[in-house]
Amino acid sequence: MSDTGLLSKGTAAPWRxxxxxxxxxxxxxxxxxxxxxxxxxxxxxxxxxxxxxxxFARNLSFLSGFHLTPAxxxxxxxxxxxxxxxxxxxxxALAKLVLTPALPVDPAIVKVRTKLxxxxxxxxxxxxxxxxxxxxxxxxxxxxxxxxxxVAQSTDIEAATQEIVAGFERYLEVMYG
Amino acid sequence: MMxxxxxxxxxxxxxxxxxxxxxxxxxxxxxxxxYNRIQAGTKATTLGTLMVLVGAALIMPSWSIKLLLIMxxxxxxxxxxxxxxxxxxxxxxxxxxxxxxxxxxxxxxEDLA
Numbered sequence: 380m381s382d383t384g385l386l387s388k389g390t391a392a393p394w395r396x397x398x399x400x401x402x403x404x405x406x407x408x409x410x411x412x413x414x415x416x417x418x419x420x421x422x423x424x425x426x427x428x429x430x431x432x433x434x435f436a437r438n439l440s441f442l443s444g445f446h447l448t449p450a451x452x453x454x455x456x457x458x459x460x461x462x463x464x465x466x467x468x469x470x471x472a473l474a475k476l477v478l479t480p481a482l483p484v485d486p487a488i489v490k491v492r493t494k495l496x497x498x499x500x501x502x503x504x505x506x507x508x509x510x511x512x513x514x515x516x517x518x519x520x521x522x523x524x525x526x527x528x529x530v531a532q533s534t535d536i537e538a539a540t541q542e543i544v545a546g547f548e549r550y551l552e553v554m555y556g
Numbered sequence: 557m558m559x560x561x562x563x564x565x566x567x568x569x570x571x572x573x574x575x576x577x578x579x580x581x582x583x584x585x586x587x588x589x590x591y592n593r594i595q596a597g598t599k600a601t602t603l604g605t606l607m608v609l610v611g612a613a614l615i616m617p618s619w620s621i622k623l624l625l626i627m628x629x630x631x632x633x634x635x636x637x638x639x640x641x642x643x644x645x646x647x648x649x650x651x652x653x654x655x656x657x658x659x660x661x662x663x664x665x666e667d668l669a
Contacts, residue, residue, distance in 0.1 A: 414621050470576055470603045473596060477583040484592055486653065488646075490660040502636075509635035510602055515595050516635075517642040518661055525661040527591045527642060534658040 394436055400447070401439055402432035444497040444555050454553035458503075461546065465511040472512045476529070487531035488517060489539040491524050494548060500555030507547045514543055566614030573607030576600050588653035590645045598638040605630055 405428035413420045431439075445451060476483065495501050505516040505524060513529035526543055533539050580600020587593045609627050613620040646661055 408625075411621055411625055466599070466603050466606075469599045470579075473583060473599050474576070474579045477579055477586055477596065482586055482588070484588065484653070484655060486589075486592060486656045487658040488591075488656075488661045489658065490664070505639060506632065506635040509598055509638055510631075513595065515591060515598065515642055516639045517591075517646055520664070523664075525664075527595065529592055529595055531657065534660070 398432045398436035401436055402428050405431055444499050446554055451554050454550045458547070458550035458554065461550065462507055462510070465507070465546070469510060469512040476513075483530070485530050486528060487534050488525055488527050489531060489534050489543075490536050491526055491540040491544050492522055492536060493524060493540075493544055494522070495551055495555060497555035500551050503555075504544065504547055504551055508543055511543075511547075562614045562617075566611040569607050569611030569614065571611075573604045573611060575604075576607065577604035580604060588655065590650045591642055591652065594638050594642050594645075598635055602630065602634045605634075 406424055409424040409428060410416070410420070413424075445455075493501065493504055495504060501519065505519060508514050508516050508524065508526060515527040516524055517527050518525040524544070526539070528539075528543070531539075532542060577600060580596055583596025583600060584593050587596050606627055609623045609630075613623045652659065
């Protein structure tokens, strides 16, 4: 079987870079949450993030799937920009729909396919779909997402994939590969 | 003078956010079934709350890092909870509006069990 990527990737990857990245992520969040750089904050953050990184590098390796390369970071910035644009569009579309007296909904649950294999990549895709115009992810099964669509333009898998998924997948593929 | 400018922009952002939240509430009342209601609820609350938080960050710049973290967590968890609600609704056969023209999830229900 060639499609066991999710599990085998975690056990095959070397331990040290996983632990380092987990440590950096945890430590950064700790600093941001505290909003201070005092010695006590830094030391307790170092100790706790270090212990978690040492013991849970493998178990939390899904947090380290992001491709930390210039291309990956660039794609992440473009992804955030595209996402915010789609979020505003979604809300304007929703506002228009709700304020139209006839309420012209035309809903359907459609099936779309994703090429992403990384769990965090899929999570981001599902979340992005939920926050964009008229679509709501209901279920993920393998490579298929089931999406509720308020104004469904097509119930065909390929057409719906093109319409709903393709825009985000372009960036997420570079970020999570 | 400068801070007055940011206060005004911040207050306008908060007002805009409140407007989207109100529209989301209207959507919850008007939409015909649970799935459409979740749609109205999720998008409007996410953008509405984000705008309120951005407004707060403009008025109180010293809070901005924490507000940024709240926005990040919000963008991860808000759609996630909606997805779980929608999934639970579908699994317990919540009725869909008769206007629904296709339900691929129902067609594949046996594979998913």
